[in-house]
Amino acid sequence: METTEAKNIIRVLIAKVGLDGHDRGVKIVARCLRDAGMDVIYTGLHRTPEEVVHAAVQEDVDVLGVSILSGAHMTIFPKIIELLRQNQADDIILVGGGVIPDDDVAELRKLGVAEILLQDTPPQTVADTIRDLVTQRAPR
Amino acid sequence: MLFVIKDIRTIVIPSTELVEPVLARNPRAIARLITRAESGDAECRPALEALYAHTGRAQVVGMTGVAGSGKSTLLDMLTVAARKTGRTVAVVAVDPSSPYSGGSILGDRIRMNQLSGDPDVFIRSMATRGALGGLARATHDAVDLLDAAGFDMVFIETVGVGQDEVDVVRAAHTIIVVSAPGLGDDIQAIKAGLLEIADVHVVSKCDRSDAAKTIKELRSMLTLDVDLNRKRAWPIPVLATSSEEAQGVQELLETIDRHRESLETTGEIVQRRRSIAETRVLQTAEAFLRGEFAKHRDGRVSALVERVMAREIDPHGAAQELIAGLQTEN
Amino acid sequence: MIEPKRAQPAMALDDLERQIADWEQNELADFLARQKERKAQFRTIGDFDVKRVYTALDAAETPLEDIGLPGQYPFTRGPYPTMYRGRPWTMRQIAGFGLGADTNKRFKYLLSQGQTGLSTDFDMPTLMGYDSDNPRSLGEVGREGVAVDTLEDMEALYEGIDLEQISVSMTINPTAWILLAMYAALGQRRGRDLNKMSGTIQADILKEYMAQKEWIYPVRPSVRLVRDCITYCTRDMKRFNPINISGYHISEAGASPLQEVAFTLANAVAYIEDVIATGMDVDEFAPRLAFYFVSQADFFEEIAKFRAARRVYAKLMKHRFGARKAESMRLRFHCQTAAATLTKPQFKVNIIRTTLQALAAVLGGAQSLHTNGMDEAFAIPTEEAMKLALRTQQVIADETNVTNVIDPLGGSYFLENLTTRFEKEIFRILDQVDELGGAIKLIEDGWFQAQIAETAYETALRKASGEKPVIGVNKYVEEEMPAIELHPHDESTERRQIENLQRIRRDRDNTRVQALLQRLRDVARDDSKNVMPLTIELVKAQATMGDIVEALRDIWGTYQERPVF
Ligand SMILES: Nc1nc2c(ncn2[C@@H]2O[C@H](COP(=O)(O)OP(=O)(O)OP(=O)(O)O)[C@@H](O)[C@H]2O)c(=O)[nH]1
């Protein structure tokens, strides 16, 4: 049976993990992903890795976007990756954002962060990147 | 807790194979099947059908009220209270989709964090995707799924309602309408046409000084509305809650339970179940028809339109012909 | 010698009007016919439209008494009658990383380089009220600021610094009252007169809910803590600024210059009303209210913004709050150049941006200034970057002579006109806030937040389209990223800090701490009491910041935002 509903709307969970509250960037990202036709689950500020992974599983998101501007990215991202594995959910595409030095960007990619979107990435680029990542992934 | 299923990460698992893991309350399986139900993919229908047989046990509670009235905050506290009684809890929280892009920002989860990590709590956000009554089309499917998965209580949070978005009445057994002080001069429940649908009225944010006034007004509205009270065996309570020190939450949970008992003893539960079932049948049928019309838009529909334009047939006759055509096809 | 002739009496304004019409028809029209202007409409970054040229006609809209003189109501031209001719602004570079002792070294270095005040940045756990060994602090201890858990950390932080001679500013908000208590306790321990210690805590919680999003408790109890800081300082630390009402973070979150100032003043109104409600006279505490604004990229707009802020504040204090003392009406502000304008590509260009922004702050009459390091788009600044930033201020102060004349741009047709337009718009927004129920209610409703998010989104789109040029980012882009040396993070920080903390917890009199915490809860429940004295006792008894924060979280809970997009 067919309904009129749009199929396969991309689901993205956007979270601020860690203690910093700089949400100017994530809110712009959330908005441009919505305007690109995606469902964005916004979990707010000051989340723990456990909370976001738990939410990402229940929401069955395609992409988990985590923004960190506190400098704690090398502690927090590895933890999230580990938790995704433990929950058998590492098919969820992990995308990072915030202020992250180049050396760390390279290291994080190696660890399994699919893409890092730094500050001032134009809104359209963010949406395109997310869509490309989801399209490239095997169907599920 | 982990049910042994084929690795959901690497292969496309047929929905029917998710039925068992859903019944075993595997979170990934539940989550994935809800996504498929949302996408309207026919592939998942047999699975949902199989699961439907396992539904009917959960206590389904709808929570509605204008935007920002405190629904999510209250649900977070209610969940904690219900967990303390040993019950498992699921929440389906609905927010509107953008009419322009079809996308959405779903923010109810922000407040539901007290029990993050508890495997006996499952929260799912859902966009309306064009549905108008305050719920998403897949909300019913999600509720069934969670019911089948064995959650004792399933809460539905509607979108922050404006006018007449009351579909939740035909989706839940108990309806809670939340009003908050200071969101405008009128009691919002009245403005939004929610007064009559409530089984329980809640005035949230009672830590605020203007709350007493809201409670008083709501109470007097309810006593004035004689009709409302004559109709029901259940006198509609007005409860005060506050997120500070979780005030009034225990009482609310007890009230919900008492309402449930009252439905059982008066037998009204059967009527409510019937009304939910009826809505589901009719809505699904409508959606089905709409889908069919869309499918045939360029073919059969447009041929009929041409004939109407040429005055060979009138619109009514064309519609009948269209539907008759669908019937013979199926 | 011949008496110099006085200028001709001013041309009558209607003559001027005629002259302008004539100019438009002739010179201008001819020119435009040959070459169009770059744009159809020119605007400030904050979206004020600006004309081709301003004349006495435009300045005439501003009554002369609104321009006035420095150090005199309405203080448009500056809070003091001598301004930088007496003493240049306080050069106050912010610093903070690692443990107290690490930051202390940077402080001493900056003072040796000619800095005249101290400003302290705390790490995220300290800002948010978590002890360093709380799981939520993992990876953040001593990283973006200095870690402070106990009075002992505070001691190390200001070791060897004379608290009566050097003014100390602390960028701290939800936990400000605890650091104020530590600072007071430190002064007492060192035998200092609290009434002689000068300095500032930021303690501006309302702008946190609006913009920077560092919070612990719900809005109303948090505002009460601010009120307690204000009333405590007014009575017992008379030279200390108990609050720094801040627009900086509102701007960094995306607001326009107008929104920055208007929202900041709306917050000020809320704080002042709250203190007055305790029965304190406005002239008793208002003189110690201090402000903090950004200096952004649009040069004249910023100068007009600062001047308008002073004028509006003076009028508010006088007419709305009935202040009688001049000190209650003059707005004093700390200023920081705009971190949001710094870029990673071609990062050295940041020095130039910062220089121009610093000049705008000085021409706008700032009382103290922090200039950003060129590397702050990457990480916290290196010593070298901080030195260059400090030198920027020193060049302006010592080499340019802009400090010799007060408000040298006063009387500029354009600037006076823009200042007055700012003033009108600020009052319009303040009226709107009043009509809708006041700043606190509107914060809870997300009213300000929605407008800030909207401006931020528009700015992002303008940057992406190139409509807002950013050199090195969307214009004159270079592929190559120059190498940069960054401030190294000492990986042993967290361990060292946690060891100290746990030793202190082991060695202290725990029963006493618990008893004091219980008393603190009781005091907190009683809105008519002040939490400061007991908090000072607590930090002296070596209670940690986390102990104190959690005790009150038990009764007040945690704030939950309803975000708007
Ligand atoms: N003072 C006070 N504020 C509350 C209380 N409950 C909720 N709030 C605040 O009210 C705002 C809205 O709360 P939500 O729980 O998101 O309301 P909602 O009805 O779910 O909102 P939507 O889903 O957007 O329609 C938030 O800022 C809450 O912090 C309460 O009991 N007291």
Ligand SMILES: [Mg+2]
């Ligand atoms: Mg909600």
